[in-house]
Amino acid sequence: MSFYEVIEKYKDFDFDSYFEDVTDNDVLRSMAKDKLNHEDVLNLLSPRARKHLEAMAQKASKLAIQYCGKTTCLYTPIYIANYCENHCVYCGYNCHSGIKRKKLNLEEVRKERDCVADKGFKHIIVLTGESEIKSSIEYIGDAVEILSEKFPSIGIEVYPMEVEGYKHLVSKGADSLTVYQETYDEEVYKKVHIKGPKANYRFRLDAPERGAKAGMRSLSIGALLGLSDFRRDSFFSILHGEYLKTKYPHIELAYSAPRMRPFKGSFHDIVDVDDATEFQILTVMRLFDPHAALNVSSRETLDMRKHLMPLGITKLSAGVSTDVGGHSQGEHDTAQFKTNDDNSIEEVANMLKSIGYQHVFKDWERF
DSSP, X not given: OOHHHHHHTTTTOOHHHHHHHOOHHHHHHHHTOSSOOHHHHHHHHSGGGGGGHHHXXXXXHHHHHHHHTTEEEEEEEEEOBOOOOOEETTOTTSTTSOOOOOBOOHHXXXXXXXXXXXXXXXXXXXXXXXXXXXXXXXXXXXXXXXXXXXXXXXXXXXXXXXXXXXXHHHHHTOOEEEEEEEXXXXXXXXXXXEESGGGOHHHHHTHHXXXXXXXXXXXXXXXXXXXXXXXXXXXXXXXXHHHHXXXXXXXXXXXXXXXXXXXXXXXXXXXXXXXXXXXXXXXXXXXXXXXXXXXXXXXXXXXXXHHHGGGTOOEEEOSOOOXXXXXXXXXXXXXXXXXXXXXXXXHHHHHHHXXXXXXXXXXXXXX
16 A cells, blocks of 8 residues: 555545544543554544643653654755756745755765765755755765765755665665655645646655655655644644555654745635744644654754654754755855745754753764
């Protein structure tokens, strides 16, 4: 069974009616369980559950301490290209956005590598726009190989590939894959992805599984909250993680719940996701899978990330530049979006220390 078939089981499910019918007893019954089923996930994502969020968070925090401790790994993204062939109405990289296009040559990749390594980072994520023509698999592989000389863990967030493409990147040193489905609602997906390779809903949906087959150690998934019904998207994000962990038990699974960050002239039909809802979604992710990694990027403010930490946030970005070559070349007009906070390593470290947490740069060794 593919994950698409899992989603199809809910094709005629009335989420709105279900959420309206959830009672306090439903929430309390689900919250009391050690192992949540799909119905429990819906109950805890419901508007009714907001009344019980403090109790939910306390349970999630206990699980986080038990399974994750009080340590989080700091990472930073490295953008090596921003050429894109897609017309996605919400994204600053879309082919009609008018931003300055740039692609680092391999010598510039080395300079970016050295600049980031000098700051202490050991975990990075490599990003490009979605253009295989401008950023070929071979080019990304060459960049990963250069970066692997100084970073023991390299994630990639690029266009979806076939298994062989991912195998090539694994052979060059990539060990983790991030693919956000953006929205699991296929009809909304079609409306916001007007043209380009990304318009293929099924190909993107199956990309994390192809990464697992190719040998990726870690998979990061999630929806871009605000494009569609965020409760429905969060529900399917959780089910997607369950599907991947059940089929590929060796992988490290990371959930993320990024919220929309608009750019000038972008998509305006955004569904508002307030701070309490973001907190609720990540709480349910922790309750559903105490072993999962949770990743919160600088799309969120430092204060928000401080309040999320007790849920067991195991991955935090710091020292972020969303510009191509932004760490070493001082670019300011090639970004996909602007971060909510430009937090330095020191600012993030001080925040963690203030609440009794510590950061590490390295939690994985390549052999």
